[in-house]
Amino acid sequence: MTQAPVNVTVTGAAGQIGYALLFRIASGQLLGQDVPVKLRLLEIPQAVKAAEGTAMELEDGAFPLLAGTDIFDDPKQAFEGTNIALLVGARPRSKGMERGDLLEANGGIFKPQGEAINAGAADDVKVLVVGNPANTNALIARSHAPDVPADRFTAMTRLDHNRALAQLAKKLGVPVTELKKVAIWGNHSATQYPSVQHAEFGGKSIAEAVDQAWLENDFIPTVAKRGAAIIEARGLSSAASAASAAIDHVYTWVNGTPAGDWTSAAVVSDGSYGVPEGLISSFPVTAKDGKYEIVQGLEIDEFSRTRIDASVAELVEERDTVQKLGLI
Ligand SMILES: NC(=O)c1ccc[n+]([C@@H]2O[C@H](COP(=O)([O-])OP(=O)(O)OC[C@H]3O[C@@H](n4cnc5c(N)ncnc54)[C@H](O)[C@@H]3O)[C@@H](O)[C@H]2O)c1
Ligand SMILES: O=C(O)C[C@H](O)C(=O)O
DSSP, X not given: OOSOOEEEEEESTTSHHHHHHHHHXXXXXXXXXTOOEEEEEEOOGGGHHHHHHHHHHHHHTXXXXXXXXXXXXXXXXXXXXXXXXXXXXXXXXXXXXXXXXXXXXXXXXXXXXXXXXXXXXXXXXXXXXXXXXXXXXXXXXXHTOTTSOGGGEEEOOHHHHHHHHHHHHXXXXXXXXXXXXXXXXXXXXXXXXXXXXXXXXXXXXXXHHSOHHHIIIIIHHHHHTHHHHHHHHHSSOOOHXXXXXXXXXXXXXXXXXXXXXXXXXXXXXXXXXXXXXXXXEEEEEEXXXXXXXXXXXXXXXXXXXHHHHHHHHHHHHHHHHHHHTTOO
């Protein structure tokens, strides 16, 4: 192991996703089996003790690639020198809380974290926001990190992408490895648009192989409402699958997408496909040389246009709310 360890900051480290995520990072699945990592865990003061327990377990794993674990309750320290920032900790919606209240509470978390990333993160920092509402939390963090290039801020829709792959593989009776060019557009919320317009299986069109009624009445709502279905079944939101998707998102970002395929990530819009510039919206993206890029030049049919516009309208509303609250 000659390479210097990569610093990985994980916020909400004592939460459910943190518990599922940290051991996979330590085992080399985030960056690769030859890349040592140093973990920097951020928690609120009340949860530092629990994070310490997780750090003891990480130590007990004797992971060859884990160069150490540090715990912080101050974002400035947690993001000092960080190369990969996984923003998982967020304020969940509690009973009676309006969407505006939720956005405001999360502004109190993601504003100082954006400032801390701006002040102290490494020059090559890559940020993935997982904590909900993920797209708008990423927008808040990004707007407080003016010195960090916009393309370093992303939010997670890889879980939705993976959910879409799983549903399609089941329907078509093929392994997920045969599926290509599935895309999630818009917000990580029930308005998201999981699209098969350009998707293929074994070189054939998926849109032609399944009927439109199944897409509209089954596939799209199943993927878009899967998070709620898991909460209903488990009594807790998805954790292991969310951690797995976070691993996939960063691994792909660093190591690239295979030729002839793409994945989905919420990235800062450059105005492509009519999505207002600056919004953090999900697109089909490729990754190369450590950069995610929006796939260009896709023809968008009328059905897709309506669905994309509806989800983007929700993102615009969220952006306008946080703007009014002075959070961006
Ligand atoms: N984007 C996605 O696909 C996706 C999927 C699943 C869950 N989520 C979201 O991920 C978030 C975390 O989920 P979870 O199940 O791990 O929640 P959890 O409640 O189990 O853990 C959250 C942790 O964050 C910590 N935290 C709160 N404020 C913090 C702050 N300011 N700094 C650092 N840590 C802080 C809490 O102390 C807690 O330990 C939630 O917002 C959830 O909705 C997103
Ligand atoms: O935490 C949630 O509200 C659901 C989560 O975003 C998910 O998609 O599983």
